[in-house]
Amino acid sequence: MKKVKSSNLGYPRIGEKREWKRALEQFWAGKLEKEDFLKQIEEIRIHHLQKQKNQGIDLIPVGDFSLYDHVLDTAVMFGLVPKRFEYGGGKVSLETYFEIARGTKGAVASEMTKWFNTNYHYIVPELGEVVPTLVENRPLEFYKEAKQKLNIEGKPVILGPVTFVKLSKGYNENDFKSVVNQFVPLYAKILHDLQKEGVEWVQIDEPILSTSISKEEVALFNDVYQTLREAAPNIKLILQTYFESIDNYQDVISLPVDGIGLDFVHDNGQNLASIKKYGFPKDKILAAGVIDGRNIWRANLNDKHSILTQITEFVSKEQVIVQPSSSLLHTPVTVKNEETLDEVLKGALSFADEKLREIVILAKGLQDGKTSIQAEIDESTKAIQALNESSVRNNKQVQQAIQNLHIYSVNREADYKVRQSIQEEFFKLPLLPTTTIGSFPQTQEVRGQRLKWRKGEITTTQYEEYIYAEIKKWIDIQEELGLDVFVHGEFERTDMVEYFGEKLAGFQFTKFGWVQSYGSRCVKPPLIYGDVSFQEPMTVKESVYAQSLTTKPVKGMLTGPITILNWSFVRDDISRYDVANQIALAIRTEVEELEKNGIRMIQVDEPAIREGLPLKRENWESYLNVAVNAFKLATASVQNDTQIHTHMCYSNFEDIIDAINALDADVISIETSRSHGELIYAFEENTYDKGIGLGVYDIHSPRVPKVKELARNIDRALQIINPKLFWINPDCGLKTRGIAETVGALKVMVEAAEHAREKFLVKEEL
Structure with missing residues (x-):
């Protein structure tokens, strides 16, 4: 044969x-x-x-x-x-x-x-x-x-x-x-x-x-x-x-x-x-993608062999x-280097190299019969069962909360117009307020100090003192630049998802589980392998310290539930939507902790909402309903004078403009500079009546923009967006940029904002 x-x-x-x-x-x-x-x-x-x-x-x-x-x-x-x-x-x-x-x-x-x-x-x-x-x-x-x-x-x-x-x-x-x-x-x-x-x-x-x-x-x-x-x-x-x-x-x-x-x-x-x-x-070949090319869980070889057997009833x-179901580009390379993982979890993992082995096993089983691979089938079944029966996947408190989601409000106390008036009086920001998206440059020194701390070469106290010094340095820089709303810089964070995953129950991290995001930018998605729950405050300490250094508002910076979901490798034994709501409840608690400690602007970033859209349009509505509900579940419990921000990355926003509006965030910032005109068009065709910042310069390019470039982007946006709702910001976080180019670009941005305010005031007087 x-x-x-x-x-x-x-x-x-x-x-x-x-x-x-x-x-x-x-x-x-x-x-x-x-x-x-x-x-x-x-x-x-x-x-x-x-x-x-x-x-x-x-x-x-x-x-x-x-x-x-x-x-x-x-x-x-x-x-x-x-x-x-x-x-x-x-x-x-x-x-x-x-x-x-x-x-x-x-x-x-x-x-x-x-x-x-x-x-x-x-x-x-x-x-x-x-x-x-x-x-x-x-x-x-x-x-x-x-x-x-x-x-x-x-x-x-x-x-x-x-x-x-x-x-x-x-x-x-x-x-x-x-x-x-x-x-x-x-x-x-x-x-x-x-x-x-x-x-x-x-x-x-x-x-x-x-x-x-x-x-x-x-x-x-x-x-x-x-x-x-x-x-x-x-x-x-x-x-x-x-x-x-x-x-x-x-x-x-x-x-x-x-x-x-x-x-x-x-x-x-x-x-x-x-x-x-x-x-x-x-007269055709069927190339059957039966091994998951996008997730990291070990295949149940019995189930996969069953699918192939069903196929061969007709082919x-x-x-x-x-x-595999797709290119293995979306998975890490190999499990073999993960020497520190719990053996139960490690036994249930399969990265690119292990998936290739699964493919070869299944091809052999299809050719020679199930008995030829029975030992491998038994091994995979045992490994998967061990993880499913572990305590981390059986947190009764979390499971009870998901069964009783109806008790959690997903609506703010007042609608946006009422909140806007209250927040204007509370924050007293200028027209066209300037801010950044969250992160500042993570220099080699910052990464080096973090590595020393992780290796135990410096104490936690020494590391925190270093982080506080970086926060103070960049609060001072923001003061000098004349920004209106500050951020603390996120120097303590390696990645916007990994950081939270390390502090929430139900997550695990690999040492070499990297995948490519764009160019040389690699991310190490956390493994959501158990029930997710809040354990202790995750961002309060750094945010409160930064706020103590300035009278300007400092945004608390969180990652939203759908982004954490979409940028993680998610357990496949329960619904993804249940996992999203588990994460949302944990983030909700953190939002409340920030508010209790005096942080009244809280940014819950959701850059990955659009990318999670199902490829079939008929499935979009159900996905977006879940995404919007999870965001609101995470953010709706704050007072009217607490301003909720969010941020989104490059996308075809006309596809999800109604969902963006439904998030009911007080301010949204959108990464747009490489396709500014196209995004503006989306807002020309669709009314948006909440605070919005359309990123005015591209942070992915290592260059300092000219004032006239930013002025052009601002002017174009103000043709269709009410200046009283418009914020001026870069289009994404500044973590990957150098210090000189970051300061130079922000200086240009503040100058462009000042020119725009002057033009608007002159127009108002006329």
Whole structure:
């Protein structure tokens, strides 16, 4: 019998201990020469391929590795460099590549936004300025590298043309089909060249098929892939979907490709139901994504084998490839380095390397029968059961609170207009008040002191004295700058989710469980593995100290329940919505503690609400209702003169404008500077009548903006937003920026705010 193949869709780029991140940042800092940098990167890339080969994966992805972002990789492969960057044609240089991603002193970086409903950010391609051309066949180069270096017959991975254009900007939606057709000959050339090289398998990612798309767009897929099929008839072309089920199942399985990749983890059972109802073509491969590519829990191999068995009632074993539900980009690299974790928890974990092993086991079980993997099935069942029966997952007090949620009010005492009047009198802020989002630069010294404290090299008292000194330094800087509302700087925090997870029951942290968020920015999501509950005040001490140093209001800074949920690896044995409400009740207690201790502005950040939207529009309302309720559950118990702020990151806000309003926050700040015009449009089309700050400069780019840039952004916003409601702030926290550029940019921001106030007052007098 033909062997059941195992496959992977993509491997984490960052390395077991973030070797990739360090190489990038040393290169950007000028501490690593270009030649040495590229050599280090090649070694990392080759090591990743070797690990997959050693695990026994049959179809190893090549071309999934990136120096920053795979969507940006696709754009530069087609020479899509915005005109504001100096580019003379031909293969895009490494320097230009990073300029597009990070910006320059004279040119703003390209916009960045969320990759579907994940916490990974991609660089948005800008179309319309230049005609796309194939300037390098990137998949071919990576295929040749794997073959020459490791004798691996790799499976090139390419972001498909329809999804690529869908994720881009700079064209009229009415021209969508013609824009896609500009790229089709370029993709055909890529495939033709791969075929000439002898490539057998190619994975083309089209996750847009898992969203709500029109019948016309489905028809476009047929035209596109018919052309690509003709360009490389000898290649086995797998059209890969992930993150959800596909609505247009019958149309998709009829597309002119050799295989269809489906997600059997995040599809709510719909993909399997479609196979049972409509069958599957006998002349196609089914790439079955049965191992979760987005979470870190060990697979119940008995359940996974059962799914595969059900599939093979309708699809022959010879047609099935076993693989993860999506790229493993979204998981940490390996559990083996987590030497300090509790053994019960560790036994229930599976990161990228362990998931590859699960895939190989399941492929063997499908081929040789369940008894051939019974020992592995028993092992996984025992490990999962041990965690489910542990005390941390059986907190009766928390479970009782969730059953009695109705006793907690989710509405403020008065409506916004009443609160606004009370708060104006209480705070006496100027027109167009200035503030920042929360964090200030975390210098090498700050990180070094934290590391010394964690290692026991300095005492807790010494560490707290250091943190207090940093807080005082930045309170003084804010006074000198003339900001109106201060923050304490968050120097005690490594990450906005990790910090709270360390102080709440039900969370655990890894040592090397990093995943890429954007560029070299890696985050270490906490593991929500048990019932979540408040234990003791988490932010009160630092906030109260900062407030004691100034007469200006200092915001208490918290992370909201939905962001903590979406930026964590969440237990999968109960509803995510129950977990969200557990977190909300814990944050509610912290909000009340801050208020009791004199902190009357409290910012509860929810940057991840939009990214959690289900890919199917019909599921948005139920998700947003839960998200809004959790936020209000966390914030509604304060007095009318306590001002609740929130913050959100890059998103298509027109999708959730009603939910933003329903949060009933007194002030919302939104990260917008890379796409300022688009966001303003959302507020032109939808009325928003509460306090709002549309970020006036981009903190992700290492440059100090000009006053005229900020003035332009402010003026544009004030055309549609009442100046009495408008706040002026950067578009995100300043943790990753240097001190000089932070102070310089904030000085410019305050100056721009002063000019805007003067203009408004003159206009009022006229």
